[in-house]
Amino acid sequence: MKDEGWRAQVRQHEAAGFSPRDPAFVADPYAVFDVLRRVGRPVWDDDLGLWLAATYADADAVLRDRRLGRIFSPRRSAGDVDVWDTFNWLHADSILDSEPPQHTRLRSLVAKAFARGHIERLRPRVRQLADGLLDELPGGTGSGPPDLIADYAEPLPVMVIAELLGIPGGDRPLLRPWSQAIVKMYEYDRTPAAEQEAQTASAEFAAYIGELARQRRSHPGDDLVSHLVAVTDAGERLSERELVATCVLLLNAGHEASVNGFGNGMVALLKHPAELARLRADPWGLAATAVEEFLRYDAPLHLFERTAKADTEIGGVPVRAGEKVAALLGSANRDPAVFADADRLDVGRDPNPHIGFGGGIHFCLGAPLARLELQISLPLLLERYPRLAPAAEPVLRDTFVLRDYHSIPLDLGES
Ligand code: HEM
DSSP states (O other): OHHHHHHHHHHHHHHHTOOTTOHHHHHOOHHHHHHHHHHOSOEEETTTTEEEEOSHHHHHHHHHOTTEEOOOOOOOOSSSSOTTHHHHHHHHTSSTTOOTTHHHHHHHHHHGGGSHHHHHTTHHHHHHHHHHHHHHTTTOSSSSSOBHIIIIITHHHHHHHHHHHTOOGGGGGGHHHHHHHHHGGGSSOOOHHHHHHHHHHHHHHHHHHHHHHHHHHHSOOSSHHHHHHHHHHHSSSSOHHHHHHHHHHHHHHTTHHHHHHHHHHHHHHHTOHHHHHHHHHSTTTSHHHHHHHHHHHTOSBOEEEEEESSOEEETTEEEOTTOEEEEEHHHHTTOTTTSTTTTSOOTTOOSOOOOTTOOGGGOOTTHHHHHHHHHHHHHHHHHHOTTOEESSOOEEOSOSSBOOEEEOBEEOOOO
């Protein structure tokens, strides 16, 4: 049978080494992506129980095909108390994990706040925050040399998204640990300890936002939480849970990939001295193309799943209703059918139709904000510290779906 034939062929691909739980694969998945792309159609992964769409055309089709949806599968627990309850509704009631008509309604409530024109007004503030962090960079916050992640790439987007939502300054250190505990659940190698941390983080984060919303109800401010509270109170368009889930999603999505996109790109840049020199010579002129190239070359988000709502077909392969398909964004972004010299970092690459921000109805809502932050923070860093170099080997985390560095020690070249 044709269907079974496809699946059998794919087992070869386990031999190709696609193995998100294997640190060696995670350290450098690109050679394996190359093998997967050469097959020229989606391949079945027996271990994960889903189709892998590795070419640009197939991954893009997965994101856009409306017969495939983001269908959230609630997590279940064996015991009496449903320990996953908050984690589950934080997802089921969010923009990212819903489908029309809920998705359309939720997205439209916040879309205006993240539209390019609106976001552009934040430019001076983002620059001011980035400047402040760069002033502090030589001292660093840790005991060793300054760390690009902890001292610059991470605090900037956290501050920006927290300000937009109106999170009090003193509470901001809570956000990243909560977010990181929750996003660990998107990986395929979850430990029981990580599951428990995600449950606790979900409960604490939801309770925190719920309390903040109550405060904003009596003392509204000029922030997104107050705006969403007003929307909720004005009619039936946003439930309490949807409000909390939306804020948690914005806070998480609003910094995770921005931190990692910057970190991954900087590690690549430091390994390509000619491109670094080129960018140093014209940091503001090349900022826009360099940022897109960062997101293409070593994507911060590698895999997004969809579930077939009806029988469909991707790249000539039949996908049955209920089956899952994964779009491999990092692989698509290295597809030589679309990108000349795809494995080469080119900070001036133009055009650069990468799908690092996704595609279709779930296309990243925060893309204008992420671009603004990165297009300011990157040239500013290179301008302030023109002799910047690695102080030690960067430390990559062993997660596949979210690809990121734990630390990138810097020698600022000042002495
Ligand atoms: C470099 C940084 C970023 C990257 C690479 C990125 C990437 C993505 C991708 C690939 C998706 C689509 C997921 C899918 O199709 O299943 C997405 C969705 C989303 N992103 Fe981003 N993102 C970034 C920054 C941000 C920021 C700063 C925000 C701030 C609000 C944000 C908010 C969202 C939201 C709310 C969604 C869900 C949209 C929907 O389902 O309609 N992202 N992002």
